[in-house]
Amino acid sequence: MLTLETLSKTYAGGNVALHNVSLTMKPGEIVAMVGGSGCGKTTLLRLVAGLDTPTTGSVAVDDQVITAPNEAIGLIFQEPRLLPWLSVAGNIAFGLSHLPKDERKARVDFALHRVGLDGYNDRWPRQLSGGQAQRVAISRALAPEPKVLLLDEPFSALDAFTRASLHEHLLALWEAKRPTLLIVTHDVEEAVALADRVVVMQPHPGRIFTEITIESDRPRDPLSDEFTALKRLILKALDGSLAESRAQVRKPDETAAAAWW
Amino acid sequence: MSEPQTNASGVDAAPGNRRGAARSGLLGTLLIGLALPVALAIGWEIAVRAGLSNGRLVPPPSRIWLTLVDLWQTGDLLKHILATLARVGAGFALGALAGTVLGAVSGALPLFRRVTDPLFQGLRSVPSIAWVPLFILWFGIFEAPKITLIAVGVFFPVYLGVMGAIQSVDRKLIEVGRMFRLPRGAMMRRILLPAILPSWAIALRSGLGLGFMFVVAAEFMGASEGLGYLLVDGQQLGKPDQIVAAIIVFAVLGKLWDGVLVALTAPLLSWQDTARGEL
Numbered sequence: 001m002l003t004l005e006t007l008s009k010t011y012a013g014g015n016v017a018l019h020n021v022s023l024t025m026k027p028g029e030i031v032a033m034v035g036g037s038g039c040g041k042t043t044l045l046r047l048v049a050g051l052d053t054p055t056t057g058s059v060a061v062d063d064q065v066i067t068a069p070n071e072a073i074g075l076i077f078q079e080p081r082l083l084p085w086l087s088v089a090g091n092i093a094f095g096l097s098h099l100p101k102d103e104r105k106a107r108v109d110f111a112l113h114r115v116g117l118d119g120y121n122d123r124w125p126r127q128l129s130g131g132q133a134q135r136v137a138i139s140r141a142l143a144p145e146p147k148v149l150l151l152d153e154p155f156s157a158l159d160a161f162t163r164a165s166l167h168e169h170l171l172a173l174w175e176a177k178r179p180t181l182l183i184v185t186h187d188v189e190e191a192v193a194l195a196d197r198v199v200v201m202q203p204h205p206g207r208i209f210t211e212i213t214i215e216s217d218r219p220r221d222p223l224s225d226e227f228t229a230l231k232r233l234i235l236k237a238l239d240g241s242l243a244e245s246r247a248q249v250r251k252p253d254e255t256a257a258a259a260w261w
Numbered sequence: 262m263s264e265p266q267t268n269a270s271g272v273d274a275a276p277g278n279r280r281g282a283a284r285s286g287l288l289g290t291l292l293i294g295l296a297l298p299v300a301l302a303i304g305w306e307i308a309v310r311a312g313l314s315n316g317r318l319v320p321p322p323s324r325i326w327l328t329l330v331d332l333w334q335t336g337d338l339l340k341h342i343l344a345t346l347a348r349v350g351a352g353f354a355l356g357a358l359a360g361t362v363l364g365a366v367s368g369a370l371p372l373f374r375r376v377t378d379p380l381f382q383g384l385r386s387v388p389s390i391a392w393v394p395l396f397i398l399w400f401g402i403f404e405a406p407k408i409t410l411i412a413v414g415v416f417f418p419v420y421l422g423v424m425g426a427i428q429s430v431d432r433k434l435i436e437v438g439r440m441f442r443l444p445r446g447a448m449m450r451r452i453l454l455p456a457i458l459p460s461w462a463i464a465l466r467s468g469l470g471l472g473f474m475f476v477v478a479a480e481f482m483g484a485s486e487g488l489g490y491l492l493v494d495g496q497q498l499g500k501p502d503q504i505v506a507a508i509i510v511f512a513v514l515g516k517l518w519d520g521v522l523v524a525l526t527a528p529l530l531s532w533q534d535t536a537r538g539e540l
Contacts, residue, residue: 068442069442124532
């Protein structure tokens with residue numbers, strides 16, 4: 001279980017990126033976090049990953065407080081970030097150096113099979129397409145079998161077709177051990193396609209605006225009425241979150257304008 | 262004109278074809294590169310034979326060739342080559358080792374860099390010849406001052422290259438290492454070291470190039486053998502053909518050893534996604 005408790009982050013210079021975010025995720029749950037730019041999505045992921053420390057509040061996985069990168073948590077970046085000097089197999093096995101060789105090989109082969117890249121073991125990263133590279137990155141993050149996997153807009157650089165097939169590959173790998181997934185995205189369709197729960201964020205400072213639970217089974221048909229209705233619901237919530245923060249921002253502007261006239 | 266075309270079409274072709282295209286491209290590159298020097302040499306030879314010049318100060322290729330053959334047959338040439346190579350080898354080994362270690366430490370530890378780098382940058386701008394009198398006083402007149410001078414020449418490009426490479430390693434890749442909780446040593450071995458290999462190879466090549474430059478300076482300071490000695494000897498005894506012969510041997514040796522270095526480092530760099538394979 002992943003628990004975020006009143007998490008806040010204020011950067012040097014007074015920029016409040018995140019304000020009092022509390023969220024509890026069950027094991028195996030898939031949560032998508034959507035929101036406009038500046039709502040602290042990436043900051044939140046870096047805090048959960050232990051790459052940054054929160055100003056206040058805490059992150060815990062099964063009662064273990066996270067203050068530094070932890071083996072219980074994997075992270076998939078916006079770009080594949082494969083190590084160019086390692087083969088595909090070497091990249092996937094990067095976090096497995098504590099395991100015996102046979103076990104490593106078995107995990108690499110399993111992961112490659114699940115993401116549809118059988119036999120790609122000895123390729124160099126430069127020989128992969130963008131979608132293939134991101135599939136290898138997903139395999140690398142999941143190979144050490146973390147309890148929580150964080151994804152930072154992992155498919156935003158890819159075209160719609162590749163993105164849809166990557167959703168399938170991600171779910172195929174997730175199915176094996178069912179870790180908790182926390183996906184940050186600005187793609188509402190992606191959120192509806194994958195998540196059990198969609199958290200809508202609000203910017204300036206970043207905080208949770210509302211949550212929408214999705215009950216239906218995956219895979220979900222993007223042409224169904226339910227899918228469209230959910231998309232509309234989330235878009236409306238996003239609009240609401242932006243409108244509210246816009247209203248807050250406008251107030252000082254109006255007083256300034258009044259003073260000028 | 263057919264070679265460049267093969268090369269250009271090879272860029273988009275499958276990797277298998279590319280290798281074939283690269284090989285025929287290599288031959289083409291070689292032929293094109295040789296055309297101008299060969300034409301100049303033949304032209305000069307004809308000019309001297311026709312009596313347009315006496316060729317006393319600029320000897321024709323045939324005379325240089327005869328000098329080379331002569332030096333080779335007496336065994337002198339091999340002796341001089343080996344003496345020069347031994348000096349470059351020892352100086353290069355010392356300079357490259359020191360440059361790599363100090364460059365790596367400077368790149369990785371900001372405090373160390375702030376303390377030592379200004380001193381090294383200052384020393385770097387000292388002309389090589391300026392060291393000669395000091396090294397002779399310190400190390401005598403035999404091999405030690407020569408090897409030290411070459412090592413100094415090799416040190417700076419390697420030091421600068423390694424330090425710059427470590428500082429410019431992609432922060433994003435280091436973050437991957439952090440996500441996998443690599444301790445400091447493993448971070449160095451598994452992320453930083455492989456990431457700087459390409460720059461290291463280039464730094465070693467420029468270091469070796471400077472090594473060959475500095476060996477001449479070193480051998481000017483009084484050597485009884487070595488290619489630099491051949492140069493001084495040719496000047497003092499008025500033998501321009503011997504000077505040109507030594508210069509040609511320098512060119513061939515420098516290119517040859519640069520090629521050896523490239524071949525030695527190539528297997529370490531086969532992962533690179535650069536234009537190198539297609540150039």
